[in-house]
Amino acid sequence: MSEMSIHETYMRLALENARSAKGQTAPNPMVGSVIVNEGRIVGIGAHLKPGEPHAEIHALRMAGDHAKGGTIYVTLEPCSHHGRTGPCAEAVVRAGLSRVVIAAPDPNPLVAGRGVKILRDAGIEVIEGVLREESERLNEVFNRYIVSKRPFVTVKSATTLDGKIATRTSSSRWITSAEAREDVHRLRHESGAILVGVQTILHDDSQLTTRLPNGRNPLRVVLDSTLRIPEDARVITDGEAPTWIFTGSNADPAKRERLEAAGVRVIETDGERVNLEQVLDTLGSSEISSLLVEGGGQVNASFVEQGLADKLLLYMAPKLVGGKDAPTFLEGLGVGNMDEAFELDDLRVEQLGPDLKFEAYFRKG
Numbered sequence: 001m002s003e004m005s006i007h008e009t010y011m012r013l014a015l016e017n018a019r020s021a022k023g024q025t026a027p028n029p030m031v032g033s034v035i036v037n038e039g040r041i042v043g044i045g046a047h048l049k050p051g052e053p054h055a056e057i058h059a060l061r062m063a064g065d066h067a068k069g070g071t072i073y074v075t076l077e078p079c080s081h082h083g084r085t086g087p088c089a090e091a092v093v094r095a096g097l098s099r100v101v102i103a104a105p106d107p108n109p110l111v112a113g114r115g116v117k118i119l120r121d122a123g124i125e126v127i128e129g130v131l132r133e134e135s136e137r138l139n140e141v142f143n144r145y146i147v148s149k150r151p152f153v154t155v156k157s158a159t160t161l162d163g164k165i166a167t168r169t170s171s172s173r174w175i176t177s178a179e180a181r182e183d184v185h186r187l188r189h190e191s192g193a194i195l196v197g198v199q200t201i202l203h204d205d206s207q208l209t210t211r212l213p214n215g216r217n218p219l220r221v222v223l224d225s226t227l228r229i230p231e232d233a234r235v236i237t238d239g240e241a242p243t244w245i246f247t248g249s250n251a252d253p254a255k256r257e258r259l260e261a262a263g264v265r266v267i268e269t270d271g272e273r274v275n276l277e278q279v280l281d282t283l284g285s286s287e288i289s290s291l292l293v294e295g296g297g298q299v300n301a302s303f304v305e306q307g308l309a310d311k312l313l314l315y316m317a318p319k320l321v322g323g324k325d326a327p328t329f330l331e332g333l334g335v336g337n338m339d340e341a342f343e344l345d346d347l348r349v350e351q352l353g354p355d356l357k358f359e360a361y362f363r364k365g
């Protein structure tokens with residue numbers, strides 16, 4: 001077995017540990033670490049929650065004296081700054097490791113490379129870039145958020161094979177299978193916030209909660225420029241998760257007061273329509289690093305047409321409903337010429353029960 005494939009074997013294990021905490025480290029990245037000494041794993045760690053020890057610290061604690069002279073694998077460059085916990089690079093030096101293998105550099109431009117410098121200055125061998133792609137894809141949310149301070153936006157829709165989210169009479173239950181719907185709830189569990197337009201609330205009285213055992217409910221966000229939302233909507237009355245409503249300058253002040261009295265946070269953005277950039281800035285400043293848009297066709301189109309969507313998740317059922325009046329998952333004005341189409345990269349398709357799950361990234365710029 002080559003030296004590199006041995007490094008990849010242990011880095012894969014570190015990545016599995018990083019991934020195990022998906023959904024609970026936000027707004028921090030997911031990080032995993034493995035310490036190997038004389039061909040034996042002596043320590044394993046994962047970052048589990050913001051403010052708690054980083055992956056390397058958990059692994060070093062488990063390894064104890066067995067760390068000395070060993071190799072530590074870590075999926076993200078060890079931190080060099082005093083965040084909520086002390087710098088990991090210095091802890092690695094103190095523990096007497098002789099080699100550090102890193103998957104991805106820290107995407108925070110303020111600290112990228114500093115951790116590696118501390119290690120090399122202490123005479124420790126550093127190997128970088130082992131399974132870098134996998135590590136960066138795992139932390140696509142953090143990598144975007146730490147630079148833009150706005151949440152990573154995933155637009156998710158469930159449609160028939162002819163792209164409809166409901167029939168012409170608005171019937172929509174169910175389009176996709178239980179497996180696909182469960183996959184969506186795992187996505188909600190991992191998301192900081194979930195967003196719909198008021199039309200979806202009016203149509204479905206959506207709960208926007210994560211119906212999974214031990215499921216974590218994301219913050220619920222509703223775009224409602226004139227506060228049309230019914231005051232007995234489940235997102236207002238069920239107490240299952242906080243609900244924020246973003247509205248416009250024409251909202252009825254009396255209704256706003258009643259909603260706030262019911263425990264809803266109402267945030268007015270500039271202009272009559274809801275300003276999406278202000279929505280993202282507000283969520284980002286509240287440390288929401290990932291936003292799941294389950295829009296409805298109009299809201300999805302707003303995010304896509306304003307270039308604010310990062311990723312598309314489309315669940316397509318092998319069904320056709322037809323009908324020129326049946327709503328699609330992307331309404332709005334749409335582009336005029338085919339060469340103006342919104343292009344997607346890195347498309348991945350998988351089968352979930354009878355349905356297809358498409359995952360792709362909006363091309364920016």
Ligand SMILES: Nc1c(/N=C/[C@H](O)[C@H](O)[C@H](O)COP(=O)(O)O)[nH]c(=O)[nH]c1=O
Nearest residue numbers: 158172174175176204206207208209294
């Ligand atoms: N109709 C379907 C979906 N419909 C999803 C809706 O557009 C919207 O996300 C729901 O109203 C959310 O409400 P709640 O939280 O489930 O109560 N989504 C799916 O994945 N499959 C379907 O068949």
